[in-house]
Amino acid sequence: DAGITQSPRYKITETGRQVTLMCHQTWSHSYMFWYRQDLGHGLRLIYYSAAADITDKGEVPDGYVVSRSKTENFPLTLESATRSQTSVYFCASFRDRGNTIYFGEGSWLTVV
Amino acid sequence: DQQVKQNSPSLSVQEGRISILNCDYTNSMFDYFLWYKKYPAEGPTFLISISSIKDKNEDGRFTVFLNKSAKHLSLHIVPSQPGDSAVYFCAAGITGGGNKLTFGTGTQLKVEL
Numbered sequence: 275d276a277g278i279t280q281s282p283r284y285k286i287t288e289t290g291r292q293v294t295l296m297c298h299q300t301w302s303h304s305y306m307f308w309y310r311q312d313l314g315h316g317l318r319l320i321y322y323s324a325a326a327d328i329t330d331k332g333e334v335p336d337g338y339v340v341s342r343s344k345t346e347n348f349p350l351t352l353e354s355a356t357r358s359q360t361s362v363y364f365c366a367s368f369r370d371r372g373n374t375i376y377f378g379e380g381s382w383l384t385v386v
Numbered sequence: 387d388q389q390v391k392q393n394s395p396s397l398s399v400q401e402g403r404i405s406i407l408n409c410d411y412t413n414s415m416f417d418y419f420l421w422y423k424k425y426p427a428e429g430p431t432f433l434i435s436i437s438s439i440k441d442k443n444e445d446g447r448f449t450v451f452l453n454k455s456a457k458h459l460s461l462h463i464v465p466s467q468p469g470d471s472a473v474y475f476c477a478a479g480i481t482g483g484g485n486k487l488t489f490g491t492g493t494q495l496k497v498e499l
Binding site: 307314315316322324364378 | 390392418420422427428429430431432435475477479481484485486487488489490491492
């Protein structure tokens with residue numbers, strides 16, 4: 275079944291390590307997003323991409339890097355993980371019909 | 387600056403009764419609004435949306451009302467069922483604004499037997 279898949283689903287890493295969260299979608303949607311979910315903050319946009327090789331910052335981009343060499347993939351990298359980046363990360367893509375964003379199942383990241 | 391606000395972190399309702407979840411926004415540029423539902427350990431799933439040209443949209447047990455003058459929207463669930471227990475996020479977007487959505491902080495709905 276087509277959709278968005280994220281990997282890893284669960285990750286524990288140490289402060290200062292580099293971590294990459296992968297996101298793959300099979301719909302060929304142009305727009306893709308990374309959100310993080312934190313208690314008291316809801317879902318906040320980290321980065322988004324309008325197409326391959328086009329990315330832009332969202333509300334909370336500091337400490338994160340993204341790339342989009344192919345339409346279907348949108349990896350998120352934490353270059354030097356900090357404890358404040360412990361969160362649940364959701365990748366999403368935009369469906370034109372209905373102005374709707376579809377989310378992946380999430381990646382739980384703990385930085386110790 | 388929280389542009390989309392859900393002031394009730396939690397709501398408890400009895401099965402069969404109406405659940406009303408509220409959302410306020412401050413940015414008058416928002417022209418479409420959505421509600422998402424989220425179960426633990428899963429991603430948010432789209433529930434229902436409304437365009438700013440409407441004041442009501444209904445889909446089965448779910449109805450969203452929009453009051454543009456008050457910058458307020460609400461989600462009504464009638465009748466509430468135990469399976470509706472989840473976190474509900476309100477979201478808003480601007481047509482032509484890069485398809486980004488701004489989310490509220492969520493309301494945990496618990497439907498009790």
